[in-house]
Amino acid sequence: MSETETIYxxxxxxxxxxxxxxxxxxxxxxxxxxxxxxxxDLQDGENIAVCPSCSLMCEIIFDEIDLQEYLDQIS
Known part of the structure; x- marks a missing residue:
């Protein structure tokens, strides 16, 4: 991510x-x-969600342990 891009x-x-x-x-x-x-992407350490229609991005606040309940829903 470049310095010119801003987090919404x-x-x-x-x-x-x-x-x-x-x-x-x-x-x-x-x-x-x-x-x-x-x-x-979250598992790989990415924490920036992007809107496919505009240039806005948001930072996701989470701990690695938070992902387990969502992974359980997949398997």
């Missing part, structure tokens, strides 16, 4: 919606679309 907000993982079928976390973006990030 910091959002707790509990505020995201998790879909076990797509394995994506989503959260409403002000543009009307949704920020999204996969559970595997």
């Amino acid at each position: 907000d910091q959002i707790e993982i509990e505020d995201f919606t998790f879909d076990p079928d797509t394995q994506l976390f989503t959260y409403p973006c002000p543009c009307g679309d949704r920020f999204q990030i996969s559970i595997y």
Whole structure:
């Protein structure tokens, strides 16, 4: 991520919606679309969700242990 890109907000993982079928976390973006990030990106240490329709990004606040309950929903 370059220094010119800005984070729209910091959002707790509990505020995201998790879909076990797509394995994506989503959260409403002000543009009307949704920020999204996969559970595997989070496992790899990524914590920035991106809106596919605009340039906004949000930082996800979570601990590694938080992911286990979502991983349990997949398997």
